[in-house]
Amino acid sequence: MGEKRKMMANLFKVIFLGVLGFFALVYFTAQKPKQISSKEAKSSIKYEKIPNNFKNIVKENTYLIVASYDAMLVLKDINKYLDVKKSIILVPNVSNTSWAMKKLFVESKLEELKNTTNEIVLYDKNSSLANILNIYSTQNKFYIYKIENKLIKLVYKNKIKENLYQENLSKKQILEILSPLKKIF
Numbered sequence: 034m035g036e037k038r039k040m041m042a043n044l045f046k047v048i049f050l051g052v053l054g055f056f057a058l059v060y061f062t063a064q065k066p067k068q069i070s071s072k073e074a075k076s077s078i079k080y081e082k083i084p085n086n087f088k089n090i091v092k093e094n095t096y097l098i099v100a101s102y103d104a105m106l107v108l109k110d111i112n113k114y115l116d117v118k119k120s121i122i123l124v125p126n127v128s129n130t131s132w133a134m135k136k137l138f139v140e141s142k143l144e145e146l147k148n149t150t151n152e153i154v155l156y157d158k159n160s161s162l163a164n165i166l167n168i169y170s171t172q173n174k175f176y177i178y179k180i181e182n183k184l185i186k187l188v189y190k191n192k193i194k195e196n197l198y199q200e201n202l203s204k205k206q207i208l209e210i211l212s213p214l215k216k217i218f
Contacts, residue, residue, distance in 0.1 A: 059133055074176055074190065075167045080183045084161045090153065093180055095120045096188075096218070097155075099168055100175035102127070102142060104193045107202065107210050108175065109150035114204075114211050117218040122153045126163050177217060189217050 083091055091097065096119055098108055105125050111117055125146065127139050140156075147154045157163055166185070168176060177189040193210065 074187060075165075077184050077186045078165060080180060080185060082165050083185070084165075087155065087162060090155055091122060091180060092120070093183075095122055095180045097122050097124055097178040097180070097185070098175060099124045099126050099163065099166065099178070100193070101125070101172055102139070102146070104175045105146055105154075107193070107207055109146060109152060109154075110207065111211060111214065111218075112151055114208055115215060115218060119218050121218075122155050123150065124155045124157055124162060126157070126168055127160065177214070189214070 098111075098121060100108055100123075102125050105123055109123060111121065123146075125143055143154065143156050155162075166176070166178070173192050173194070175191060175193055176187060178185050179188045180186075191213065
């Protein structure tokens with residue numbers, strides 16, 4: 034009986050040290066998010082400042098919609114409800130999401146988003162585009178930019194209700210959110 038207790042105690046020690054080691058590894062290897070000095074998004078930036086890996090996707094006369102994941106759940110259906118004839122790229126902003134959450138949940142949720150929309154979904158994995166646009170948090174906001182004349186111009190920003198993903202929105206509620214965007218597109 035005593036031998037069995039020692040084995041169980043050793044097993045718990047190994048498990049505890051393994052879990053502790055895993056969390057230490059994650060803590061010490063996780064990248065810290067870049068700090069943005071201003072709380073306000075930039076109204077325009079030069080196209081040349083876009084990271085090179087996005088330049089083959091982000092073209093002239095394209096609209097970028099930068100928003101939180103839950104706002105994307107409504108904005109992903111923009112063509113379905115507004116019949117937009119413009120080129121739109123959805124950019125879910127995950128810049129203030131922790132490294133572990135990105136690895137565990139965000140990537141699979143963004144894959145799911147790509148499969149449920151006809152729009153292009155650009156995963157700004159390292160938040161390089163969000164940092165250039167000076168957008169740290171889109172918790173209850175979304176931004177629409179237009180690429181025009183080698184500039185990325187902010188054409189619209191608005192607030193959106195938080196935690197939309199927890200609600201079953203009716204068509205009427207979705208149209209209320211999207212209808213102000215008719216004047217842009």
